[in-house]
Amino acid sequence: MDRALPPGVLSMHVLPADHHDRDWDAIIVPREVKERLLSQALLVLEHGRKLAMLSGLPHGLIVLAGPPGTGKTTMARGLAQVAALALARKGATMLLEINPHAFPSDMLGESQRNVTRLLTETVPEFAARHPFVVVLIDEVESFAVRRSAASFEANPVDVHRATDAVLLGIDEIAKNLPSVLFVTTTNFIEGVDEAFLSRADLVMRFALPDRETIERILGHGLGELAIQWPALGPMAQDAARISELAARCEGWDGRRIRKLILAALAQRLDVARDPAKLAWDDLFEAARKQGGVEWAGGRAPTSRELFPDVPKELMHDHDHGHDPHHGPHAHGPHRHTHTHQHDDEASPGRGRLAPTFARIPFQARRNRW
Ligand SMILES: Nc1ncnc2c1ncn2[C@@H]1O[C@H](COP(=O)(O)OP(=O)(O)OP(=O)(O)O)[C@@H](O)[C@H]1O
Ligand SMILES: [Mg+2]
Numbered sequence: 093m094d095r096a097l098p099p100g101v102l103s104m105h106v107l108p109a110d111h112h113d114r115d116w117d118a119i120i121v122p123r124e125v126k127e128r129l130l131s132q133a134l135l136v137l138e139h140g141r142k143l144a145m146l147s148g149l150p151h152g153l154i155v156l157a158g159p160p161g162t163g164k165t166t167m168a169r170g171l172a173q174v175a176a177l178a179l180a181r182k183g184a185t186m187l188l189e190i191n192p193h194a195f196p197s198d199m200l201g202e203s204q205r206n207v208t209r210l211l212t213e214t215v216p217e218f219a220a221r222h223p224f225v226v227v228l229i230d231e232v233e234s235f236a237v238r239r240s241a242a243s244f245e246a247n248p249v250d251v252h253r254a255t256d257a258v259l260l261g262i263d264e265i266a267k268n269l270p271s272v273l274f275v276t277t278t279n280f281i282e283g284v285d286e287a288f289l290s291r292a293d294l295v296m297r298f299a300l301p302d303r304e305t306i307e308r309i310l311g312h313g314l315g316e317l318a319i320q321w322p323a324l325g326p327m328a329q330d331a332a333r334i335s336e337l338a339a340r341c342e343g344w345d346g347r348r349i350r351k352l353i354l355a356a357l358a359q360r361l362d363v364a365r366d367p368a369k370l371a372w373d374d375l376f377e378a379a380r381k382q383g384g385v386e387w388a389g390g391r392a393p394t395s396r397e398l399f400p401d402v403p404k405e406l407m408h409d410h411d412h413g414h415d416p417h418h419g420p421h422a423h424g425p426h427r428h429t430h431t432h433q434h435d436d437e438a439s440p441g442r443g444r445l446a447p448t449f450a451r452i453p454f455q456a457r458r459n460r461w
Contacts, residue, residue, distance in 0.1 A: 098214045100194035100206055105187045106222075107176035116170025119163040119346075120308045125296070129154070129167070132294045133175045133273055137185075137224045140270025151266045151291040153274045155232065157281040158298025161347030164277040165230055167298075171275060172226040183223030188215070190227060192235045195254060203254040207235075211261025219269040232276035233283035241283065255285050262291055301346055306338040307331075309346055313353040323368040333372050340379040348383065355383040361398075 097104065105112065116126075136143070136152045143150050156164040169187070176185035195206045219225050229235050236258045237251050265272050278284050281295075289295060301309060314328035327333075341349055355378040356363075356370060363369045 098210075098217075100190055100210045101214065102189040102191040102194075104189070104218075105172075107173050107185045107187050107226075108180055109173070112169065112173035114170075115166045116174050118312070119167045119170060120301070120305050120312065121163070121167075121298075128294070129171055129296060130174055130178075133171055133226075133275070134178055136273050136293065137175055137179060137226075137271050138182075140272075144267060144270040149266055150270075150293045151262055151274075152270065152272055153262060153266075153288075153292045154276065155281075155284070155289060155292045155295045156275065156277045156298060157284075157295060158279065159300060159345055160279045161345035162298040162300060163346050164279070164298055165228075168228050168230075168275040168277055172228065175226065175273075176224070179224055185224040185226060186218050186222040187226045187228060188218060190229045190235070192229060192231045195235060201250065201253070203250055204257045207254050207257040207261065211258070211265065215261075215265060215272060216269060219265075219272050223271065225269075225272045227272065227274045229274060229276040231278065232288075233278045233280045235276075236285045236288035238283050238285045240286065255288070259285075259287055259291070262288070266291075300343065301349065303338055303342060306341050306344070306349055307334050309349045310334050310338055310341075310353070313350055317353065317357075317367065317370070321368040321370075324370055327370065327372070330372075337372075337375055337379060340376070352378055352383055355381075 132154060136150050140150065140152060156168060158164060172185065172187040176187075179185055190210070195203045195210075215225065215227060237255050239252050239255050262274065281289070311328060311331075311334050314324065314334070318324040318328045341352065344352075352375070356374040357367050358364050359374040359377050360369075363371075363374055
């Protein structure tokens with residue numbers, strides 16, 4: 093996907109696509125929440141043209157608001173896929189993910205110009221070429237900045253103009269391109285402009301997971317582990333222990349709960365090397381330490397005490413950009429520069445990561461690494 097993306101667009105995906113299935117299923121919320129969200133999306137995407145005739149026309153705008161780590165972004169991506177599945181027989185759905193930071197407010201007029209270009213050129217061009225378009229704007233508080241709170245900004249006039257441009261663009265699209273749906277997320281709704289919020293057809297407030305939801309997130313996470321390491325199957329089925337563990341995670345957000353499972357895998361070196369050895373104690377320990385680490389214990393073994401038998405030919409002496417004739421490790425010419433992968437079990441896991449990776453456009457990937 094080495095294709096130049098329009099300015100401000102982080103990635104684009106034609107949906108439905110198999111590898112986008114997981115997002116919707118990963119987020120555990122009551123059935124009514126998902127149904128309301130999907131109904132809202134389909135109402136606009138399928139019937140937007142007729143609804144645009146109403147005096148109170150929809151703006152094709154959904155705002156997902158709530159604390160960090162409660163599943164807003166994942167749900168927004170999942171929504172695009174599920175809506176695309178529903179609409180597949182009528183045509184494909186283009187999902188555009190917008191980079192909210194591509195609209196800097198520190199250059200006079202720049203921000204406004206970028207927003208205007210996005211909403212009056214880029215999005216309409218996509219809408220002309222695709223039957224359905226879903227535009228995902230994360231951190232929408234930096235895109236539609238609350239004007240009443242912008243008085244202390246470096247350049248409040250510019251912020252005002254940029255937000256005005258967002259409102260104008262959204263209004264135009266609502267009138268002329270009714271099968272475009274904006275799905276936006278924020279964990280700081282106080283920072284989002286009031287007039288923008290008032291245009292939303294649905295503002296959905298995400299809550300921290302309750303006890304039962306925590307149990308289900310843990311069960312889901314352990315179930316996913318058991319797919320990779322089948323020995324963990326019985327663990328994923330143990331409702332009583334899962335419930336006991338969930339009790340220790342009350343008040344946590346979904347992201348932290350999912351990370352607890354990773355933290356449990358990293359309590360002991362043994363388990364980190366072979367996750368099939370995960371035990372309940374690791375999970376309870378990780379929960380007790382709140383996913384962190386206790387600054388306690390005896391002497392730590394040295395690197396060679398830990399790993400005494402790595403063959404000499406796997407050592408990359410001098411493969412580090414130093415002058416080979418100097419320094420304490422000068423043992424002769426450089427020999428190997430290859431990358432090793434010995435853990436065969438890691439391969440399917442890596443394969444499963446591919447969709448997430450594929451979501452990052454090539455240019456962004458290059459910037460990351
Ligand atoms: N209700 C939930 N059920 C299952 N998993 C959840 C839930 N909430 C969050 N998660 C998990 O937490 C992680 C973070 O989710 P996501 O990035 O969608 O959160 P967010 O609300 O967009 O957070 P932020 O406001 O920080 O951007 C994901 O791995 C997601 O699967
Ligand atoms: Mg998010």
